[in-house]
Amino acid sequence: MSAPKGLPLDGLKIVELGHYIAAPFATRLLADLGAEVIKVEPPDGDPVRGWGSQKDGHAVWFSVHGRNKLSVTLDLKSAEGKKRALQLAKRADALVENFRPGQLERLGLGPEALHAANPRLVIARISGYGQDGPYRDKPAFGAIGEAKGGLRHLTANPGQTELPPPRCGVSISDDLAGMYAAMAVASACWGRDRPGGDGRGRVIDVDLVSSVFSLMEGMLPEYGMFGWVRQPQGAALKTAAPTNTYPCADGKWLCIAGNSDLIFRRLMPAIGRPELAEDPRFATNGLRCANVEELDAAIAAWTRTLPAAEAEAALEKADVPCSRLYDIRDCAEDPHFHARQTVMRVEDPLLGPVLHPAAPFRLDGVEPPSMVRWTGPAVGAHNDLVFRELLAGEGGA
């Protein structure tokens, strides 16, 4: 069950008591890095297995979301299930969970019980609002993290009151919380296990709202100092011009960053308006910001005549930084994604060939495909393996 030699977390043993996104994403990242992850599911499986499209009764996404993990099933409400969970915790380095706060304690599997079984166990807890505070028991659904963390306010067009700010489009708050949990688990294991380490099984508390809020850059200190409240800027920037996202003939969008003086003077001829490059009204970034509507209109008049990919190619030829807004097909078919093996075709025994994204970190001497040791398993696929090993290792359960 161990990872190919060369992965940094080879030998690290993780138990996941997770469901949906945040905890399973944390453990998937740790598993990509080489950890052994035992995912504990209820007998009917993590409900995330019902999400998205299915083939032959298996969720296509789970091929990725569950990759490199061992799946075992336990009824944590039964005495037998609880006993086995504690046995798994006993032999593990870390445990990652995302029950609602208090639920693990009610199951008799809170930090105290887990540390009684294994005082060195690092425990990472992920929740919507955190393990304490007045909102701790509120239901946390994905959009709340975006809304309360300050992100949804910014993902909007300025001054538009008819159209609501769109969702981020992915489960960003769960993802961020999972990433922070994974980072903290690896750090806690280093602090425990390094030469002279303290041997402590730390308890880590990560919440969705703070995870989003952690990305608010200078907004908090600037609000505190000056009372400034950052407002949404849409696709443009107030302080640089022209930089915006422009409509193309095929309904797609092209993002262009033409705001430096040199790039601006290359951009204008490329859109067939060389005279604007010499126009004193647009000679500096400050002047261009003051007269941005005319520039944006000129650029959009040109982009509207071409499909996004053609407009992009024309501007790249003029060495103007730009990118059309990639949809998943653009990503899947991009030559750079293929050269870097960011998109890989993986054989899944349950589904046939499946496109997998690479782990988001390359390691020297490790080919990205080798980091996918196996695809997301069926529910309970490793019950025999894990419980037999447990039995063998602990002399009977």
Next chain:
Amino acid sequence: MSAPKGLPLDGLKIVELGHYIAAPFATRLLADLGAEVIKVEPPDGDPVRGWGSQKDGHAVWFSVHGRNKLSVTLDLKSAEGKKRALQLAKRADALVENFRPGQLERLGLGPEALHAANPRLVIARISGYGQDGPYRDKPAFGAIGEAKGGLRHLTANPGQTELPPPRCGVSISDDLAGMYAAMAVASACWGRDRPGGDGRGRVIDVDLVSSVFSLMEGMLPEYGMFGWVRQPQGAALKTAAPTNTYPCADGKWLCIAGNSDLIFRRLMPAIGRPELAEDPRFATNGLRCANVEELDAAIAAWTRTLPAAEAEAALEKADVPCSRLYDIRDCAEDPHFHARQTVMRVEDPLLGPVLHPAAPFRLDGVEPPSMVRWTGPAVGAHNDLVFRELLAGEGGA
């Protein structure tokens, strides 16, 4: 220079050759976790110090962005600067950099040179497109990561062709890449230093585009299997109703998740339309999705009569999950943020009191304020301390 006992990365020594956001964010997270971070800046400082509002010549954001770090200045193009950088690398556990690919090698500070000085050094490299592949040398500006990673396509209202999809509003691609780099550094240090560890100084390659792309959930496998291309959904969801973001009397927005049967039957009386809760046209989620315009209109007619905070309070009383879209003032003044110490007032010797966000992970036995050991220092503030220590430790430089 060491962290208070109890932080997991106490004793881990990091050198940052970083600027702007991605690498400095990675090292700030590692510093929050207890690592010693020596930030190497050019003599006139990291250009990020010029971003945002200033007080007394100091960037307010840098109080947070540079916290818990030691700042030293070096001219890496000079022989003396290079020599000192190698001395720093020699005593470090890890180095994090975000120069453009090739630049570190041109400075004579590539992985080969660094490993000649210290073969155990973990090296994390962050760039727009990665250290290889056809786009490696393209300029990477923030919006490109969002665009090419697939996120900007999704952050949009469906079917709208007049308004471009807004930016995420924060430097999301830099942040994600920084988070992955921090996670990989901690993991590589565990793999090197644990009992039986391999002692290897791994080289890690993280790029902005793949970092964003890693959040695309089931989109890639579903595209590969069925050819489906996920399209933006705006603020609503196609498969659940009513769940959307609604305009309020004060121009703010309220996000409401009223799509479960039980919650729906509480939501309708709360907006003064109890008859809709019993209407057979809305009896199931499927029926509500089919008739969503009428429901959204009824809800919006009510939200438009109230300021967002009042509408939110009314729905919370009815136990309907919702949140107004918090701006930075809402975050800074929220009682839960205060109870959790997610927002802290920190005394900055350069700026006076500054609002800091807590580290995005709570650790048992560690109060969030103690994780801010000091605020972002002035350029080169630790030159004497670091170079004197270096000289002492290595018997003359």
